[in-house]
Amino acid sequence: MADTELGTHEWWESYKETVNGDPEMEVRGHDKFSENFYVEIGDERVLLEMDGGEVENLVPNPTMNHQWSFGVEGDRETWEEFVQETPPAFNHEIIASHYRTAVRNEDGHLQLTGDNKRIFQHLRAFQRTLDLMRVAHNDGGS
Amino acid sequence: MPENYQSGDVEPISGSYVHTEVEGVDHRIYFEENGPEDGVPLLCQHTAGNNCQEWRHLLTDEAITEEFRVIAHDLPYHGKSVPPTSQKWWTEDYTMTAEKFTETLVNLADALELEDPIYMGSSMGGNIALELADWYPERFRALIGLECGAHSPGFYIDWLDHPEVNTTEVNAYSCWGLMAPQSPEQTRRETMYLYEQGATGVFKGDLYYYSVDHDYRDKLDQVNADECPLYIANGEYDYLTTPEDGRQTAEGIGDGATAIEFAEIGHFPMSEHPELFNAYITEVLADVTGDRDEELPDVLEPDDVGIELHQQGPAREKPAE
Numbered sequence: 050m051a052d053t054e055l056g057t058h059e060w061w062e063s064y065k066e067t068v069n070g071d072p073e074m075e076v077r078g079h080d081k082f083s084e085n086f087y088v089e090i091g092d093e094r095v096l097l098e099m100d101g102g103e104v105e106n107l108v109p110n111p112t113m114n115h116q117w118s119f120g121v122e123g124d125r126e127t128w129e130e131f132v133q134e135t136p137p138a139f140n141h142e143i144i145a146s147h148y149r150t151a152v153r154n155e156d157g158h159l160q161l162t163g164d165n166k167r168i169f170q171h172l173r174a175f176q177r178t179l180d181l182m183r184v185a186h187n188d189g190g191s
Numbered sequence: 192m193p194e195n196y197q198s199g200d201v202e203p204i205s206g207s208y209v210h211t212e213v214e215g216v217d218h219r220i221y222f223e224e225n226g227p228e229d230g231v232p233l234l235c236q237h238t239a240g241n242n243c244q245e246w247r248h249l250l251t252d253e254a255i256t257e258e259f260r261v262i263a264h265d266l267p268y269h270g271k272s273v274p275p276t277s278q279k280w281w282t283e284d285y286t287m288t289a290e291k292f293t294e295t296l297v298n299l300a301d302a303l304e305l306e307d308p309i310y311m312g313s314s315m316g317g318n319i320a321l322e323l324a325d326w327y328p329e330r331f332r333a334l335i336g337l338e339c340g341a342h343s344p345g346f347y348i349d350w351l352d353h354p355e356v357n358t359t360e361v362n363a364y365s366c367w368g369l370m371a372p373q374s375p376e377q378t379r380r381e382t383m384y385l386y387e388q389g390a391t392g393v394f395k396g397d398l399y400y401y402s403v404d405h406d407y408r409d410k411l412d413q414v415n416a417d418e419c420p421l422y423i424a425n426g427e428y429d430y431l432t433t434p435e436d437g438r439q440t441a442e443g444i445g446d447g448a449t450a451i452e453f454a455e456i457g458h459f460p461m462s463e464h465p466e467l468f469n470a471y472i473t474e475v476l477a478d479v480t481g482d483r484d485e486e487l488p489d490v491l492e493p494d495d496v497g498i499e500l501h502q503q504g505p506a507r508e509k510p511a512e
Binding site: 077135136138139141142143144145146148149151152153165166169170172173176 | 344345350353355356357360361363364365367368369371372373427428430431
C-alpha cells in the first residue's frame with residue numbers, strides 16, 4: 050500500500066478493506082457506528098458512509114443529496130504526516146491534531162468539523178477508523 | 192524492569208489506607224509503596240481521572256526502589272480512595288482546585304510522616320508542582336513536574352461528563368493521542384484501560400483544575416524553585432504541555448528550575464512506556480540526590496539511557512483479499 054498514493058481510488062478501496070476487516074472495529078464499532086463522515090485531503094473530499102462499524106460506501110465529492118455528521122479537514126502535507134508509520138508529534142492522532150488547531154491556533158494540523166456531540170458519542174470507533182488509515186497506508190501495523 | 196513474572200510470583204508492592212483531613216473533612220486515602228523504609232521518599236501523583244496504578248512499573252523497578260521509598264496514592268474519589276463518608280458528596284459536582292489539591296498532597300505527606308520527600312506527578316500532577324513550589328517550598332526536597340506547564344487550556348470539555356455520551360470510553364480515548372505512537376501498544380492500551388475505571392464526573396472535575404484554575408503565566412516569578420529545586424520534564428508527543436511550554440515555564444521561573452525534554456514519549460510517560468520512563472527518570476533522580484556529575488541535557492533520547500525503542504506493532508496483517 051505504501052506504493053499507492055494517498056487518496057487515490059485504489060488507496061481508498063484498500064483502506065475500506067482494512068476497516069471492514071479490523072477486529073477492534075468489530076468490538077468497538079458496537080455494530081452501532083453508523084454516522085457518516087467525510088475526509089478532506091486538500092481540495093478532495095470523500096464521504097465515508099458507515100454502517101455498523103464498516104465502511105459501506107465511499108463517495109467522492111459528496112453533494113447536497115448526501116448526509117454526514119462530521120468531517121476531518123487538512124492539507125495534503127498534514128495527511129501525509131498523519132499516515133506515516135511513525136507520525137510526527139501532534140499529527141499522530143485526530144484529537145491531538147485538532148487541539149493544536151482549535152486551541153493553539155497553529156497551522157499544519159487536522160481539524161474536526163460538524164456535530165461535536167456525534168463525534169464524542171462515537172469517538173473511539175471514529176478514532177480507530179482514522180487510525181486505520183495508517184495501517185492501510187503502511188501495509189499493516191497496530 | 193521485572194516484567195517476566197511467573198505463576199506464584201508476588202510483586203513487592205504493598206497497599207494501605209491512611210486517614211487525613213482535606214478542607215476539614217476526613218478522607219480515607221489508599222496508597223501503594225515499595226522500597227526501604229529509610230529510603231528517600233518519592234511521592235507519586237497520578238494524572239487527572241486516573242489512579243495509582245499508573246505507577247505500577249516504577250513501584251516494581253528494583254534499581255529505583257533500592258534507593259527510594261516509592262509511594263503512589265489515589266486522590267480522594269479516585270481508585271480505591273472512596274468519597275468521604277461524612278459528606279453528601281452526591282449532591283454536588285466533583286471539582287478539583289489548586290488549593291484543595293495542594294492541601295491534599297501536603298496533608299498526605301504529613302500523615303505518612305514523610306521526611307524531606309521528593310514529589311513527582313504527571314499532567315495535573317505536573318502542573319501542581321508550580322503551586323507546591325509557590326506555596327509549600329519548605330515541605331519538599333525537590334519537585335518533579337512531568338508534563339507541566341504554566342497554562343494548559345482547552346481540556347475542560349462538557350462531553351467528558353454528559354448523559355448522552357459513553358463517558359467511560361470518551362474519558363479514556365480523548366487521551367489516546369496524548370501518547371507517543373512508538374510506545375508499546377500493550378502499555379498504551381493499559382493506560383486507557385485505567386482511564387476507563389474512573390468515576391463519573393471525576394475526570395472532568397480534575398480538568399477544572401488542569402485547564403481553568405491553573406494559570407501561572409503571570410505568576411512564574413512567585414515560584415520558589417531557588418528554595419526547592421523544580422524539574423519540568425515534558426514528553427515530545429505531549430500536545431497539551433509541549434517540551435517548548437516546559438522550557439518557557441522554566442525560563443519564567445529562573446533559578447532552580449530545570450526543563451528537560453523526554454524524546455519519543457508522551458503525556459503518560461510512566462504508564463505508556465515504563466521502560467523508557469524509568470530510564471529517563473533515573474537520570475533526573477540522580478540529579479536530585481547529587482549522584483549525577485553532569486548537568487542534565489536539554490533533551491534526553493532513548494539512546495542516552497540505553498533503551499532501544501520497540502518496533503511498531505505487533506504488525507497486523509491486512510485482511511486477505
